[in-house]
Amino acid sequence: MTGHKPxxxxxxxxxxxxxxxxxxxxxxxxxxxxxxxxxLEAWSRLMDRYLEPEEYRALMRMDSIQCRVAHEGIGA
Incomplete structure (x- = not known):
């Protein structure tokens, strides 16, 4: 961890x-x-969870942030 909030x-x-x-x-x-x-599309279909486009985009943005934060923590 870097010790600071992204x-x-x-x-x-x-x-x-x-x-x-x-x-x-x-x-x-x-x-x-x-x-x-x-x-995400496969999960949605298999779980019968159809979301609005904004919700899918929000999930992808959350993933982008989570991956970046996790990756930064590796080198710390």
């Missing part, structure tokens, strides 16, 4: 009612590898 995590609180995205993210995220759109 600026991407310094964001306003998640809008009320959107907290469920965190749970969905960890349900989708099964490896430390970046999440692929094809994996």
């Amino acid at each position: 600026r991407e995590l310094d964001v306003p609180p998640m809008p009320e009612g959107m907290e469920y995205l965190v749970g969905l993210f960890w349900e989708c995220k099964r490896t430390s590898d970046p999440l692929l759109w094809s994996e």
Whole structure:
């Protein structure tokens, strides 16, 4: 760990009612590898969880931040 909070995590609180995205993210995220759109699409189909495009984009953005933070922690 670097000991400092990444600026991407310094964001306003998640809008009320959107907290469920965190749970969905960890349900989708099964490896430390970046999440692929094809994996997200397969998860959505298999779990019968069809989301709005903004929700899919939010999950991918969460993954991008998580991967970057995890990668930075490796070299620390």
